[in-house]
Amino acid sequence: MANDLGFWTLQALNALQLSMLLFLLSIGLTVIFGLMHFVNLAHGSLYALGAYVAASLAAVGGFWMGFFLAPVAVAGVGILLYSGLIRRMRKSGPMAQVLVTFGLIFAMLDLTRIFWGDLALAIEVPALLDGRLSFLGVEYPTYRLFIIALGLAIIAALAFVLGRTQIGAMIRAGVDNDAMAACLGINVERLFFVVFCVGCALAGLAGAVAAPLLSVTPDMGLQILIPTLIVIVIGGLGSLKGAVAGSLIFGFVQTFGAVLAPQLASVLIYALLAAVLVIKPVGLFPAKG
């Protein structure tokens, strides 16, 4: 076992990279929930869709085409979902929502199989981000650093939008109390629509970013769903802070758990989740008191 600093730096970077990927997924899910009280179990399927679209586009026009267009395509699917299903499900209870989106998981899983087949796809890392960078005494893949940087940039952008802009204020008001927000003259429906689409786009972006790192398989959406849900439940639904904290906790527990206690690694995270729910049933940083 290695005990030198480089080893732990490397692992910390791994943890951070995983956290950022999860953050991209969970932020959309958590803000949609906070604002609309809507639980979208199909969020993972949107991530898989993003990866597939990116893989297809990359084959035609290279990585960057997939990177920029996959989120747009997934947001497009989000628009269809919103106008076809989600808008009508808004007033239903959490169970109905869970079930409709559970049905969506089934449907989308088979649709990706029909369109793209069962074989795993993959994308090459673009030349610009290929290779490794040396710093802090370690060599780390450039592409992974890119994911970390992208995650941090999106955290900063969202923090700015939510904290400093008018639309951010509207979203915060909506999360706080949507009836009140409507009274204040905010077009709540339109706000929901925009937030839902942005959430979908971020899921698509996460898929596009993950595709060169992992393999693109039909069940990748199902695989990522549970970690994403854990992140937002630990963090507390509806808040940026919660999504950041939850992602970091998951990323670090998972990574260092794998190194220090490999036998316990996967049970550890569930135990942590159970502990959080016992002590703080609404998560660490819920949007509402």
Next chain:
Amino acid sequence: MFRHTPLRYGVLVLLAAAALFQAFTAEYFGLEILTEILILAMLVLALDMVAGFGGMVSLCHGALMGVGAYAYAMLTTKAGIAPPVAMAGSVAITGAAAWVIGAVCARSHGIYFIMATLAFGQMAYSWVFEAPVFGGDDGLGGIARLDLTMIGLDLTDSRSFALFCLFALGAAYGATVLILRSGLGRSLSGIMHNEQRMRALGLTVWRVKADVFGLSGMIAGLAGALAAQHIMFVSPGLLGWTVSGEALVVVILGGLGTLVGPLVGAAAFVVLKHELSAVTPYWHLVVGVILIAVVMSRANGIFGWVEARWGARIDRRVADATRKQQPGEVVSDA
């Protein structure tokens, strides 16, 4: 609060008759399907008890069934315990596990309850999947069925086993009705309708929730012990969260909080699944679309829809008929 209406009795009788008919006439695959339906029906019965009458929408009932199945498998194959004792043991173990989950999650509501139960289910799944003692991904085989030869039943025969499962389901249904009609069940209804008030009246709400969740877990555990005997093999997939999701789908498809509806739903779901998977490998797509359509229709599932449409009329007619009949009988006596 649970009530048996004439419509519900009628459907129950029809279901039982259909199951018996199938059990005596079907061929092997038909018996396999029947047994699958009966075991799923038992699981969704347990789920409807907590979700439909206590508002506790659990996403860990599949895992609880898996716990029951693994408990039975471990007790019989590794500990060498006799099947009847092992069945009782697996029911008790699952009940205890469910009680703990219920107690811990009692404070959570709505989506948090769903997520919390999901977390516990996944915890069990991960543990079973990774601990070598449970056989890991490859599962455990060589599981014996109950020996009922002393009463002339050879359970290794598919037909006898299907009948045995039907009997067990009948017992579980009876137990569920009794639980829902007991003081505990009444209080559970009260909690679902108004938890705050029940607490203000002096009820220890978490205890009631945990107790009922434990009882529901016992039924799920029984379903698991039967599933293990049916397949004579257990694998971690039994505990996966999609099994819980499917159980919830069946409850909704059939009609939440009607007990009879989920039984109808179980039959419909299994038959649909088999018919579709024979036609296309993409049957998940069809099931997904049907599910979305049912939930979007806002009806309370198949049975809920029937009840809303015809329930009151049938009940009234039956009531009228019985009223008319009584004087008639007196006359014939005279």
Next chain:
Amino acid sequence: MKRAILAALGLATSLAMPATAEDIKVGLLLPYSGVYAALGNDIDAGFALGLETFGAETGATFEIVREDTEVKPPVALGKAKKLILQDKVDVMAGIVSSGVLGAVRDMVHGAGVPLIVANAGNDEATGIQCSPYITRMSFSNGQVNRPMGTWMAEQGIKKVYTLAPDYAAGRQMIDGFAQTFTAAGGEIVGQEFTPFQKTQDFGPYLAQAKASGADAVFVFYAGGEAISFVKQYDSFGLKADLPLYGSGFLTSALYVNAEGPAAEGVITALHYVPTIENDANKAFAEAFTAATGRVPSEYAVQGYDSARALVEAVKAGATDRESLANALRQVSFDGPRGPLSIDPATNNLIQPIYVYETIAGEGGLTQKVLAQLPAERDPVNGCEMAPVSN
């Protein structure tokens, strides 16, 4: 409702006719959906091609009944019962996952239906849990990896770090390798088993491998995990200092192109690669590519050889379940993989193992065979069964 159920069940329970002597009914039990659907489809295509190619050598007609296991043992068992009891198949073939094989084993053995295993490699199936009715035309987990341990030691590699998913197959593959590698004087300096089907990021393990001081890394991964692993191994720049070896599934022809340049230079061992030079393989590869447009994978050849074994058994005069099972245990022929024969002591296939390097070719990645290691029989591993009757 009642009528609907009965009607639906009735539909499912029709069509059960006993097979005649000239008509061999084959139940193909494969995953057509779920994580192994791609493997199931390759085996299916290989099997169909095998029957098409060799079936005419017998007077019999073959009828295939396909059932989807969904990679779920309970589902698979139900389907196996249907095939055996209702469709009354003469022989079954297929089975991708060891879990599914474990689930149907007792049923098949009890019912006395011959089963040709076309993939699942758990050692027990032809060891402690062997059955005269189960013959394996694919491989056993240990068999594929044992020759590699000796070979790597011979190449002068002293210290190896191993990685594999944490499930029975992963452990058996690594155990098979470690056994012969240490026997030949090598040392395993570190070993990690990653959560099966839940590990997407191998970064943490790669950092450990790098820090372990090993000369090389030996791994077993398959499918999506293999793709992620190979790409991530390359992205950390480990390939140069710490060459990657493995069980050949790691760079299977089925998905090696998804791994891309990251797979170049990876050296692995397997019972089949599409570039084996012999006439049988040339004919097979051409026919398979013509039929499917894909390069044949080891899964395809397993399906192909399973069909060939069935044909050989029928040619030997077998007509019913009992005689087919007996004949299948004595099958031997030269196929794309070279000379093959069933070891009647375990019913596992005896076959050569090929060490190959993945290299860049004209139309993408291809396999360069470095060595053909001689065929060895598996140890009996506690298998006890009736001998072949003549």
Next chain:
Amino acid sequence: MLETRNLDKSFGAVHVTRNVLLKLERGERRVILGPNGAGKTTLFNLLVGELTPNSGSVHLAGEDVTALPVAKRARRGLSRSYQKNTLFDGLTVEENLGLAAAVHTGHATRLWSDSLAKPEVREIVAEVAEQVRLMPFLHAKVSEISYGVRRQLEVGVALATRPLVLLMDEPTSGVGPEMAKGFHDLLNGLPRDLTLLIIEHDMDLAFDVADTITVLNYGEVVFDGLPEEARGSKLLKDIYLGSWEDA
């Protein structure tokens, strides 16, 4: 019977109750008056345990119950009704009363018997239905009865636990003056040994029922005495009647 000592509660910087001292004798009927936001409902929530005080204590029948949760206090004989109907909406009047009575008799957690069919429970249900005049509505669902009858049921459910002390939060809230009067007759008909603490908005009606009156303003007790004294109190007129008449 019920006593508080220096009960203090604040949410952040806002003091909602300040140093509240209350002492109710057995069988005493006390009405709490005070303008909106005076902290009356907060005081109730502190008494039954739905809120925990920052300091001070609550005593029930001589026992300090400050640390006990809601359900345990209720089982020791403290019951309450709500200003906003808090009923079991999908159930019948009889079932509403029965659920409450079963908690009192201990049948609410039994697995082997139907609590609602128990003679003890049925007896309490019949008695309470008589007391709060619900006999004609026993088999109607909550959704089928009028608002006024629901208010009666609200009190009935609280009574069905056979409490020692009954706290009623504006029992006549939202009903017309005519019905409110009838309601007060109903309250006057309750057994004399039951201790009552009632939040009331309508002063005249309050004087119908009260043995003693407490007035809260900004979370503080500003008056504590007999109804006659209250009627003449200048202070009360200023802070309570004044604001009430303005409203």
